[in-house]
Amino acid sequence: MSADAIVELYGEKTHSQCGFSEFSEVGAAEDIFVTVAGLFERNEVYMEVIVAEHAGFCFGVTKAVETVYDQIQKEKKNIYTFGPIIHNETVVGDLEKKGVKVIENPAQLQGISEGTVIIRSHGVTRQVHQELESSGLDIIDATCPFVKRIHKIVDEESAKGKSIIVVGSETHPEVEGIVSYANGPVFVVESPEKAKLFNENRELEYTVVSQTTYNKKKFQETIEIINNNGYNINIVNTICNATDERQSEAEEIASKADVMIVIGGAHSSNSRKLYEICSQRCAKTYFIQTLDDLKMDIDASVNLVGITAGASTPKNIIEEVQKHVRTNI
Numbered sequence: 001m002s003a004d005a006i007v008e009l010y011g012e013k014t015h016s017q018c019g020f021s022e023f024s025e026v027g028a029a030e031d032i033f034v035t036v037a038g039l040f041e042r043n044e045v046y047m048e049v050i051v052a053e054h055a056g057f058c059f060g061v062t063k064a065v066e067t068v069y070d071q072i073q074k075e076k077k078n079i080y081t082f083g084p085i086i087h088n089e090t091v092v093g094d095l096e097k098k099g100v101k102v103i104e105n106p107a108q109l110q111g112i113s114e115g116t117v118i119i120r121s122h123g124v125t126r127q128v129h130q131e132l133e134s135s136g137l138d139i140i141d142a143t144c145p146f147v148k149r150i151h152k153i154v155d156e157e158s159a160k161g162k163s164i165i166v167v168g169s170e171t172h173p174e175v176e177g178i179v180s181y182a183n184g185p186v187f188v189v190e191s192p193e194k195a196k197l198f199n200e201n202r203e204l205e206y207t208v209v210s211q212t213t214y215n216k217k218k219f220q221e222t223i224e225i226i227n228n229n230g231y232n233i234n235i236v237n238t239i240c241n242a243t244d245e246r247q248s249e250a251e252e253i254a255s256k257a258d259v260m261i262v263i264g265g266a267h268s269s270n271s272r273k274l275y276e277i278c279s280q281r282c283a284k285t286y287f288i289q290t291l292d293d294l295k296m297d298i299d300a301s302v303n304l305v306g307i308t309a310g311a312s313t314p315k316n317i318i319e320e321v322q323k324h325v326r327t328n329i
Contacts, residue, residue, distance in 0.1 A: 047304070047305065049307065050307070053249065056311070057312070059144075063121075064086060067140060072099070077115065081117070081119075083103075083124070084120060088264075090290060109135050118142050144212065146212050147174055147178070150178050153209055155182075155183065157234075158183040161184070163201075163206045164206070166210070167219055167223070168211025194222075195221075202232070211238075211239075213243050215273050223235055246311065250277055250306075251281055254277070254278040255281045257305060260282040260306045262274045263307070263310065263318060264312065265313070268310045271312070278308070290321075307322050
């Protein structure tokens with residue numbers, strides 16, 4: 001059915017009147033008209049879909065992924081990424097099909113005299129960076145600039161004699177990299193619960209930083225506990241703006257949604273945190289990697305479905321999911 005036919009059949013309606021004023025650029029006008037027709041034809045049951053504006057690749061991820069594809073286009077031989085370039089299996093799989101290999105240790109480069117190694121967006125430890133530089137291969141550092149900033153802060157603050165507290169997941173590669181830049185005592189506090197157990201020298205000065213993708217509210221809770229326990233702390237909020245905006249928007253949408261869909265890689269820390277935030281606001285929150293994972297029941301009581309995605313989720317996957325929800329559910 002054409003757009004003109006829809007207008008003739010159902011009357012002149014603007015996007016705002018139809019409830020589409022909050023759609024992101026992911027949806028096309030033609031898709032919206034088709035969806036409106038489908039909604040009216042389904043016994044006049046109306047279901048709104050909101051796609052978060054801040055969904056999908058952030059600046060750091062875009063930079064890293066484009067760096068790898070740029071090397072492929074230049075037909076470079078022996079392209080490696082140190083660790084998955086981002087935490088998204090779909091992207092990593094596509095790169096592997098194009099000949100890009102993932103390595104996890106500098107020792108895997110032994111015997112290789114020609115090639116390019118691209119450092120992942122999460123960064124690497126100081127020692128690994130030095131080993132890569134001494135390998136004789138071309139090294140391209142695609143570490144997120146916001147992560148590099150934390151490396152600099154930790155390096156400089158610890159050089160001044162301050163101890164470092166990193167709020168984040170101890171086993172996450174970003175945090176492992178951050179910790180390595182400390183020139184003295186460094187501690188990782190993973191949660192407010194762990195902060196209650198933190199028991200170190202209260203006579204020292206501490207500089208507190210955070211994993212860039214950490215939950216903002218939990219970061220505030222964590223530092224409040226540490227501060228109330230008598231520690232002398234200097235707080236540097238290193239949660240990146242994109243993470244802050246993404247989490248705030250996801251929480252806002254989930255607060256009014258009947259169903260919430262979070263799209264992200266299984267190993268993506270920021271995507272998992274989005275799921276955690278949304279599930280606290282919306283009981284029917286689903287975490288998926290691709291459209292194939294979307295298994296949910298939508299009944300007549302569902303009026304609003306919200307969709308958000310982690311910083312390592314490609315735009316095409318978001319488009320596939322939102323189009324399916326609009327036209328098939």
